[in-house]
Each structure stands twice: as structure tokens, then as C-alpha cells.
Amino acid sequence: MPEPRPAILVVEDEAPIAETIVYALQTEGFVPRWVTTGRAALTELTIPPAVALVILDIGLPDANGFDVFRQIQQRAPTPVIFLTARASEVDRIVGLELGADDYLTKPFSPRELTARVRAVLRRVQAVPTPAGPVAANAAPPATAKVWTHDVERCRISYRGQPLTLTRNEYRLLAVLLAAPGRVFSREQLMAQAWPDPGAALDRTVDAHVKTVRAKLRDIASDADPILTHRGLGYSLREES
Template identity: 55%
Template sequence: MQQTILLIEDEASIADMVVYALKSEGFVAHWCRLGGEGVAWLKANPEVALVILDIGLPDGSGFEFCKEIRRFSEVPIVFLTARNDEVDRIVGLEIGGDDYIGKPFSPRELTARVKVILKRSRMAHAPEAAAADADTTFEIDSGRCRIRYLDTWLDLTRYEYQVLKTLLQQPERVYSRAQVMDQAWNEPEESLERAVDTHIKTLRAKLRQVSDQGSPIKTHRGLGYSISGSVRES
């Protein structure tokens, strides 16, 4: 899943350069020209991975906007500024900034620092993520078309993936064969409903290879199939 970076910078030429550099590294970049606009956008989009914040903004100091952000978010913040005095760097870090880059700067240096900070942030939250994983039976990685069962990524064929993903849309719901085919096959009218049974059989075998504690896929005679377990999407 692509991570979103919020850039708050009033100079369009610098913003264009930073946005291009971030997108080249696979990030989603959102640019706001004013501090107030950026803070409001962050409140509406709390999934933002990192904020790049200019200090000299037309509507106020980046230091003050940093303090405002820290009242509701722990998102990493990188200051971007022409003011490169040691006092400014210290103040920026003391009020909650994670790094400080002076202008002019290299776009490659900026993206490198962004990656380091994001990696550090992920490591800091690793115990929390591990605890969440412990309570998750299945994880769906739609971007890579794969599904994890317990602690193992399953080796699935195209239709096995589509059938399992369909059942995991609503755990415990009973799906008829026709409903599964509508979701999993591009042209369901050209396939037989018994094909669903075949893929359910191979899925159960692959799930048993991970855990022999019983299949989470249940057969409901005359009705269809359901699956049990907690699901997380990444």
C-alpha cells in the first residue's frame, strides 16, 4: 500500500520538485500551500505517513503549526526551511519535529531522510503491529493479490485467491456457489458451479498445510460455503 506524504510549502517551484521526488520513490504526495490548509487536510486524512513542513509560511510559523499538529497527531514531521541556524534546529526538534532540512537541498537527500524516518516509525510500532497480527486469522494484501493465513502467505492460483477473497469479504456469511462465481469469475456464465467445489477442496488442503486444527471453511448443505476468522486488509 502506497504511503501518503503531506507537503506544506508556499513556494510552487520547491513544491513541484519535492512532489516529483516523492512520487518517483513510490509515495503519494499531497501539497498544501498554507499551514492552516495543511493542518485541516491532515485532520481529515489521519492516515498520512509523514508531514514535510516549511517554517516560513504566509499564514504563520511552521513551528506553531507543528505545535497544533502535535495536539492531535504523532505523525512524523520534517521541517523544510531556509533558516538553518542551530537555534532553529533545536527549537524545531524540541517542539516535536523529527528532522530538519535546510534549503537548498537535494531531492534525493530529502527522500532518503523520509525513508529513514518512516522505517524508524515502523520499528517503533512493531510490537503493537505484532499484537494486532496475533489476533488476525487472515490478512488480504490486495495490491499483491495474496492472502496470509495465520503466519503463512498462501501459494494460491488465480481462482483460489478470488474464491478465498470472496468468502473473506464477510466472514460467517453463507455464499451460494452462484454468488461465489459472480465474484470470482470474469465470465461466470461460461463455467460450471462445480468448479467452486473443486477450488474449495484445494483451498482446504492448503489451509491444512498451515494448521491442522480444522478448516475455517464450512460447507452448508444445499446452501453454499462460509468462512470463519478475523480479517485484516493491508
């Protein structure tokens, strides 16, 4: 039985651009679903079959694309490629720091877009958990009572409560969780937690650590399990 074709959600309010994207995706064997607003995108994500990837315009008529991205990730981590009419480096950095998988500036080649869609889907399928010298599925005995890591389901719980993490937040925390007490440099974290380390920046790691810390404090306001080692990097506190 043939594999089902991946469904791609296109969130773009400019019809000529959206129609070009839809045609390119159909030509490459994908199943595109097109909406024009952030609100419609969030609704579309609840309708089966599940969306494999979202192509998201930053400048939507009813919402900022970055805000829509955050809401998408809160529901279920889904690969996202941002589209924007602005070529500002600041926009690119913000998008990647939030956890976006790729970023394209208009105008762009439809062929390049579909190639990037395929590349992102390959990375997501090939890297379900962090890879590298630290095995993410190694159960850390020193933190076993505080943390629970279900590697098969890519779920991490803290003090008995499951964490809602973006894909990159999960990978980052899984690397730290695999070796409590070990200090990881930003370069090491990027190499092990990011599918494309070349696209990440030092500040990207810092931004993700900040958001993970905030989610941990939502569970325990006094929680500070991720330690900062100035000039060196980060480690996970050894807890029993």
C-alpha cells in the same frame, strides 16, 4: 494485495520547491499531497487516507511552522520533517526539541529528502515503543492505580485521564513508567526514548520533561510525578 503507498503531506508555499518535492516523492513511490498554508495543512490531515509523514516549511505565509507542528501533534502524533531557509543552529535545536523527526535547510537535494523520508518512516515503524534494557511494557505495580499504559495502542493515562503526547513524549514517559523510582541519566533516556539518540541533546530531554509535566498538571495541578535529580537525571515517583 500490495501495500498502500504512504501519503506524504507537503506544506510549502514556494511553488518551484514544492513541485520539485512532489515530483521526487512520486518518483520514489509515495503519494504526495501539497498545500501552501498551515491552515490548509490542518484541514488536509482530517481527509482520508491518513498521512504517514508531513514535510513542513517553517516560514509559511499564514503561520509559524513551529506553531503548526504543535497543532499537528495535538491532533495525532505524526512524523514531521522541517524545511527552512535559515541555517541557524537555534532553529534546528528548537525544531528537534519540539519533537520533529528531522530537519533540512534549503537548498537541499531532492534525493536526500526522499532518503530522509524513508529513514524516518522506517524508524517510526521499527520503534513503536521504547527499546533498550528497560521493557516499556512491564507493568509497574507501584503505579498501577495512578497510571495506565496500553502498550499496544501506545497510550498512557494518568489518574484515569488519557494523555495527549507527541511520539517522543510518549517514549520518554514510557521509559520512566517502566521502572518507577529508578534514576535515568539524560544519556540513558536519549538512548532508550529517541530513535536517533545522536540527534538529541541534553536540553532536548529537559524540554520534553517540561512539556510532559505541564500536561500532567493539566490533569492535577498539584501533580509532580517526575522527579529531578540534580546532576544525575530524572525518575518517576513511586505512587500507589
